[in-house]
Amino acid sequence: VSSTAEKFDFFYLVQQWPGSFCDTRQGCCFPDAGKPAADFGIHGLWPNYAKCRGSQLQGLARAVLGEDAAALFSAVGRRGRCWPEYCNDGNTLSPWEIRDLVASLDRNWPTLSCKSGRSFEFWSYEWKKHGTCSNLEQHEYFARALELKAAHNLTAILAGAGIVPSNTETYSLSSVGDAIAQGTGFTANLECNRDADGEAQLFQVYLCVDREVKQLIDCPLSMRSKCTDRVKLPVF
Ligand code: 5GP
Ligand code: 5GP
Structure with a gap:
């Protein structure tokens, strides 16, 4: 834990759609725990100004x-x-500290990168880069992220609005944003990427969280998103 409290304004809880991570020209790899479910996965909990x-x-x-x-x-x-980032490089993630969360992290925060296939390396990286600036202890950082994801099930929220994974269908970007605002009660930021054919698809959803990590808030910033008016949600 860093000696001085970091003064940031809010968190992004960033979640990635695995279908959109995997169908790019770069491709993806499944972690040791096997192919993740067709569900949004956590990328990170990022303190933000x-x-x-x-x-x-x-x-x-x-x-x-x-x-x-x-x-x-x-x-x-x-x-x-x-x-803020990399607030304490000496504070490395300990497997022991998060041992009771590993089964849930494997399901909800899997790596899809081909670098190592070890989700623990992804969690360690996110902890070192963002978590060390969160003013949270290791266990709390991961537990809070998991709780927030479970409390606002993006896959279910989108499905409830008829936005289901498909390799042919496109959805209006505003319908995706509206569904998330309706389902969570708060506006989020959306990021897209391109599939191997160059088509825009929903890649990451940024939910905004108050600095006490208690509840969602309307995102204070809207970001460059690489989205087009209509986007895909590819099958995973
Ligand atoms: P990219 O350039 O792919 O959007 O972001 C690269 C990395 O920079 C992200 O994985 C994340 O670690 C960091 N990053 C990008 N945008 C933000 C942001 O708005 N807030 C924070 N806290 N980190 C960000
Ligand atoms: P950020 O974008 O937070 O800086 O970091 C993403 C880093 O984590 C990249 O270096 C990437 O290689 C690694 N990583 C490992 N697994 C994943 C994954 O499933 N998704 C993303 N976006 N990055 C991952």
Whole structure:
């Protein structure tokens, strides 16, 4: 735990649609625990500022130099950051601390990257980059993310609005946003990516959470989303 409390404004609970992670040109791999369910999976719980602080240099550094250099850059100073990250590199995730959550994390926070196939590495990365800035202990960080996901079941909310996985159907982006606002009571941010044929599809949903990690809030920022007016929700 870092010695000083991080002062951020809200969290993003970011969830990825596995079908959209996997059907890109890059593809995906299933983790040791096997093929995940056709359900949104957690990507991370990210502390966030409502306004970037100082200049936009962090984003620029990331765009120009890539993730590693951006991390190095952000360690240099506190100006120009849009969110806190890597608040305590010495605080590495302990399997023991989260041992009672592993079965649920395997189901709800699986890695789909081909790097290692070990979801624990994904959780460790997210903990180090974002969790160490959350002012939460390791167990609380993962437990809260799991609770929030369970309390607002995106897959069920979308299905209830007739937005079901399909490789042929497209859905209006506004109907997706409306369904989530109706189902959770709060506006979210949506991010799309492209399938191997270049078609836009719903990739990640960003629910916004108050800084006490108690309840959802309307997202204070709307972001660049790479979405088009109509999007797919591909079968997984
Ligand atoms: P990308 O460039 O793929 O959108 O994001 C790369 C990484 O930067 C994300 O995985 C996440 O760690 C971090 N990131 C991107 N956007 C945000 C944001 O709005 N808030 C926070 N806290 N992190 C972000
Ligand atoms: P962020 O985008 O939070 O910086 O980090 C994503 C990192 O976690 C990337 O380095 C990526 O390789 C790794 N990773 C491992 N599994 C997954 C996954 O299932 N989805 C995403 N988006 N990234 C994953």
